[in-house]
Amino acid sequence: MKIIRWMLCGLLAFAVLAFEAKPVWAQSIIEIAVAVLLFAWCALVLSNKEMKVWWSALCWPIAGFVMIGAIQLLLHTTAYPFLTRVELLRSAAYLGLFFLFVQSFRERNDLMFLNWFLIFFCFAVSLLAIAEYFTAGGNFYWSPALATGLDIFGPYTNRNHFAGFVELTLPAGLSLLIFRGTRADVSPLLVVLTIVPISALILSASRGGIFGAAVEIAVLFFCSRKRDSTKTRNLMTVGAAAAIAIGFMAWIGAGQALQRFSSPLSKDVSLARRVVMSKGALHIFRDYPLLGSGLGTTISVYPKYETYYDGRIVDHVHNDYAEMLAETGIVGGLCGLTFLWSFYRSVRQNLAAKQGQFSWALHVGAVAAVIGILVHSCVDYNLHIVANALLFLLQVHIATSVPLPSSSR
Numbered sequence: 001m002k003i004i005r006w007m008l009c010g011l012l013a014f015a016v017l018a019f020e021a022k023p024v025w026a027q028s029i030i031e032i033a034v035a036v037l038l039f040a041w042c043a044l045v046l047s048n049k050e051m052k053v054w055w056s057a058l059c060w061p062i063a064g065f066v067m068i069g070a071i072q073l074l075l076h077t078t079a080y081p082f083l084t085r086v087e088l089l090r091s092a093a094y095l096g097l098f099f100l101f102v103q104s105f106r107e108r109n110d111l112m113f114l115n116w117f118l119i120f121f122c123f124a125v126s127l128l129a130i131a132e133y134f135t136a137g138g139n140f141y142w143s144p145a146l147a148t149g150l151d152i153f154g155p156y157t158n159r160n161h162f163a164g165f166v167e168l169t170l171p172a173g174l175s176l177l178i179f180r181g182t183r184a185d186v187s188p189l190l191v192v193l194t195i196v197p198i199s200a201l202i203l204s205a206s207r208g209g210i211f212g213a214a215v216e217i218a219v220l221f222f223c224s225r226k227r228d229s230t231k232t233r234n235l236m237t238v239g240a241a242a243a244i245a246i247g248f249m250a251w252i253g254a255g256q257a258l259q260r261f262s263s264p265l266s267k268d269v270s271l272a273r274r275v276v277m278s279k280g281a282l283h284i285f286r287d288y289p290l291l292g293s294g295l296g297t298t299i300s301v302y303p304k305y306e307t308y309y310d311g312r313i314v315d316h317v318h319n320d321y322a323e324m325l326a327e328t329g330i331v332g333g334l335c336g337l338t339f340l341w342s343f344y345r346s347v348r349q350n351l352a353a354k355q356g357q358f359s360w361a362l363h364v365g366a367v368a369a370v371i372g373i374l375v376h377s378c379v380d381y382n383l384h385i386v387a388n389a390l391l392f393l394l395q396v397h398i399a400t401s402v403p404l405p406s407s408s409r
Contacts, residue, residue, distance in 0.1 A: 001044065004037055005104045006098075009117050011037075014124060019140065020156045021386035030386065031089055034096045041103060045073045048112055056102045057342045058396060064335035068328050069295040071403020078294025080303050087296030090386065097390060099247060101397040108182075108358075108404050115172050115362055115398075122169035123193040126200035129154025129162060133203055151268065153204050156387075164382035166201045167372040168391040169364040170194070171216050178220055181361030212376035216368040223351070223364045273308060274318040274379055280305040281322035285329065292329035301326075316384050320377035323384065343370070346400035359404035366399035 011033050045051050069088035105114050132154060136142045140152060153159035173194045176182050182190065201209055207318040229267040283305045284293050293301045299315040306314070317323050325333050350363050373382055373392055382388045 001104060004041060004044075004100065005110060005113070007033070007037060008100060008104060009114070010133055011097075012387075012394065013121060015387040015390050016121075019145060020161055020388070021390075022157055023301065026235070027090065027386055029161045031093045034093045034100070036366070038096050041100060045251040046306065054102050054106065056098075056397070058339060058400060059095065059102070060100060061335045061339035061342065062098055062375045062393075064127070064333065064338070065295075065328065066095055067093045068291060068335070071290055075291075077288075077291050078297060079288075080294060080297045083296040083300060089294065092388060094393060098285050098393045098397065101394055105397065106226075106401060109403070110118070111362060111398065111401065112358065114394075115176070115365075118169045118172040118394075119176075119193050120192070122166065122172065122197050124156055126197040126319075128376070129156075129200045130196070139173045154200070158343055159204040160206045160208060160380050161385050161388060163201055163204050163206035163212070164373055164376055164380065164385065165391065166204075167209060167216060167376060168369050168388060168395055170197045170201070170213065171275075171368040172221070173197075173365075174204050174217075175220060175361040175365030175368065176358075178224060179357060179361035179364065181358040182186060208376045208379045212372040215375045216372035219368040219371050220364060253295075262351060273310070276308045276315060277302075277317040278322040279317040280307065281317040281319065282327040282340050284326035288326070288329055290329045291331055292325070292327045295327050297327060298323055300310055316381035318380055320381055323381065343396060344399060350403050351398065353403040354405075355403035356405055363399055363403065366395045369395040 011030060015021040015026070015030055018380075021027055021030055032214055040349075045053065052088075066088065069084055069091055071089070073081060078084040105111055130153075132139075132142070139151065140155070151157075151159055153162040154165075156165065157163040173190050177190050177194065179185060201213055280300070280302055284298075284301055298317060299313065302317065304313045317326070321336070324336055326334070347363070347367055351367075355363075370392065373388070377383055383392060
């Protein structure tokens with residue numbers, strides 16, 4: 001299982017660094033890798049009779065979306081069968097990967113390794129993004145051959161999606177700082193590993209991302225009410241991290257960041273345009289109420305409902321919830337509500353359970369990450385970005401994993 005755990009972490013890193021797994025070749029590698037890992041896990045189970053097979057209630061709604069895509073193809077209700085097949089394979093990969101997360105990361109050492117992986121990976125990608133922002137000239141990895149003309153930031157083709165990445169990984173370290181989930185002598189290292197992602201998030205100038213991160217901090221403070229003895233220290237810790245981040249921003253060039261934040265870029269999508277696209281998606285839902293227009297068919301169906309033409313192709317409507325209803329209908333909406341309800345019920349049980357400092361920090365950080373990206377999804381489509389969708393499922397598993405008892409270390 002140790003090899004499978006390392007390969008799962010490697011697959012997450014690959015998804016982010018391979019241009020957010022947007023190219024077809026990157027998605028194909030991920031789907032093939034998931035199939036290989038599932039086969040390897042089955043071989044381990046068959047060879048070791050003592051291994052247990054764990055099941056999460058959250059697997060059911062994810063499987064529900066896979067079934068919706070299969071039914072759309074079987075009943076010929078999808079508006080574009082090819083796009084639905086592609087999205088169906090992707091959804092099946094999501095289900096397989098989430099199942100592997102549940103099997104692979106359950107013990108204290110495994111979850112501790114995973115949490116530190118997220119912390120260091122968030123720091124490394126953020127540092128890469130800052131370096132590229134000032135020196136790469138709008139190119140991926142400093143290579144003119146990879147110049148795309150897109151609003152890139154770090155390894156992401158869109159700065160809002162990079163902000164979603166930070167939202168999904170930043171709480172892993174921030175929560176350890178706030179709730180003292182690690183040794184005191186490690187705190188200075190955690191501060192360094194945290195202020196760089198915060199600075200990168202501000203440099204990205206993603207309004208939705210910054211608001212989502214603010215929501216995450218609010219969630220962490222709300223959960224700190226259960227730990228009254230650490231409340232003052234929590235406030236001081238976050239305040240110190242924020243002050244250092246602001247100082248770091250001033251050092252690397254706050255003027256450019258504020259100018260980018262205050263002046264919307266020509267490549268950016270205005271809030272009014274996002275509202276119009278969401279209304280168009282809801283009109284699609286009205287015409288395809290039961291099963292939707294088909295998984296992945298927004299790019300082909302939406303032009304019929306376009307009311308504000310600006311010469312751009314709409315592949316996603318900048319609202320994950322409206323797009324879900326448009327593509328999967330009422331049945332998909334019920335699957336989404338089931339997913340959220342199962343998540344809420346599991347999280348509520350976990351936070352009410354008796355657990356150690358590390359376990360509490362681990363679970364609260366994952367909950368904050370999930371809530372932050374769900375809020376951001378109201379004005380963006382981070383959950384339709386493969387890299388961020390995988391990180392989202394990972395944080396969902398961490399938030400709903402079994403609470404760990406206190407440890408002497």
